[in-house]
Amino acid sequence: MRIRQMAAAFLFNSREEVLFLRKNCESAFLPGRLVPVGDHIEPDVPDIQWSILEDWEMNN
Numbered sequence: 001m002r003i004r005q006m007a008a009a010f011l012f013n014s015r016e017e018v019l020f021l022r023k024n025c026e027s028a029f030l031p032g033r034l035v036p037v038g039d040h041i042e043p044d045v046p047d048i049q050w051s052i053l054e055d056w057e058m059n060n
Helices: 048-058
Strands: 006-009 037-040
16 A cells, blocks of 8 residues: 545635546546546645645646
């Protein structure tokens, strides 16, 4: 078993709807699925917010 740190951000609009990302269909993990904004956190990254923003930029 492998343990990893993960981070997710749930972003809501004014109607209380949650923003999700649709994964690329070629993605190795959950291809084509809707997922919350987030990603695994590398052990040397102390800033969780940076990790979330990095994932957002890579998928948009």
